[in-house]
Amino acid sequence: MNLKKKKKSYKASNLPPGTIAYRGKKQSVATNIEIINYSKDKCTILNTGAVQEAFNFKGNEHVTWININGLNNVNDIETLGLHYKLHPLTLEDIVNTGQRPKLEEFENYMFVVFKMLFIKNDDEIHYEHLSLIVGEDYVLTFQEADGDVFDDLRERLQSAKGRIRSQGSDYLMYAILDAVVDNYFTVIEVLGDKVEDLEGLLFQSNKADDRTPGQIQQLKQEILRMRRSIYPLREVISRIEKTDFAFIEEKTHSYLRDLHDHIIQVSESIDLYREMIWSLMDMYMTIISNKMNEIMKVLTIIATIFIPLTFIAGIYGMNFKNMPELNTDNGYFILLGVMFILFIFMLIYFRRKRWL
Missing domain, CATH: 3.30.460.20 (CorA soluble domain-like)
Incomplete structure (x- = not known):
């Protein structure tokens, strides 16, 4: 829909009282x-x-x-x-x-x-x-x-x-x-x-x-x-x-x-x-506000789920030599398992709170 407003022109007629002058849009109508x-x-x-x-x-x-x-x-x-x-x-x-x-x-x-x-x-x-x-x-x-x-x-x-x-x-x-x-x-x-x-x-x-x-x-x-x-x-x-x-x-x-x-x-x-x-x-x-709230809720839940996962990944992404877990056998898979468990736990928690 084109909502661009047409420019109006305003013109004062300034005619003497009693002057018969047609003011309308239908200029070619026969009597x-x-x-x-x-x-x-x-x-x-x-x-x-x-x-x-x-x-x-x-x-x-x-x-x-x-x-x-x-x-x-x-x-x-x-x-x-x-x-x-x-x-x-x-x-x-x-x-x-x-x-x-x-x-x-x-x-x-x-x-x-x-x-x-x-x-x-x-x-x-x-x-x-x-x-x-x-x-x-x-x-x-x-x-x-x-x-x-x-x-x-x-x-x-x-x-x-x-x-x-x-x-x-x-x-x-x-x-x-x-x-x-x-x-x-x-x-x-x-x-x-x-x-x-x-x-x-x-x-x-x-x-x-x-x-x-x-x-x-x-x-x-x-x-x-x-x-x-x-x-x-x-x-x-x-x-x-x-x-x-x-x-x-x-x-x-x-x-x-x-x-x-x-x-x-x-x-x-x-x-x-x-x-x-x-x-x-x-x-x-x-309705628009409710839709926006629903979108923000989903984005907030996604961000909340990934905050602890990002925190864990951030810790073990640091380049320190004296990190005991770096030399642990199967440490990578253990960490992925912990992250997956956290993910499932948070989904269950949000579900019980009826946020999902």
């Missing part, structure tokens, strides 16, 4: 606008690349959901913002993908920024900047590119399942937030599987190698990024639930309270896995 206009008895779906086609649905006594993909096309977003009388600071935040989750209330709409997380390529966690604007009879959502978690919601709108077609724009806002939060549980499940797999790898110490610390560090960074993306949404949903905004009906507040409970559950799971990943690093260091 794709999905319009869902519905009432209790009818649902119309339109996909287009022309932002002007969204103007015809305003004020038609139906609820309209307009989903815009492609934040890099700031001219289209500015055109739509002018039609719906969105504040310049709102438009600035829509195209700034570095915004943390937040809630802002204006005279004729409410603006929510949050992160949409979903799984791509089996276990890769994808992060999407999502902005939501809810007005009296419309909901606008803005995201960087194609791919979201709203397929079930679209199917419910088309087939008139549940109560969504008979509710207003405030319930549609709740349904969108609920779809995002429900998908957090799927992401958390994938994250939990990664943590548990790594934990199992560590317990099988023969499979842990030099790549393990990098895997732990990568997983820790993933958890921290997820925490930064999800944690602030607790406060956002709590504020929406407590607000007395004119477009949010009283019966919708009970759904928002349930949504708040869900996001707290997600946050607690993230904190749990955060603690687990820290303990995995401690566990890895403990």
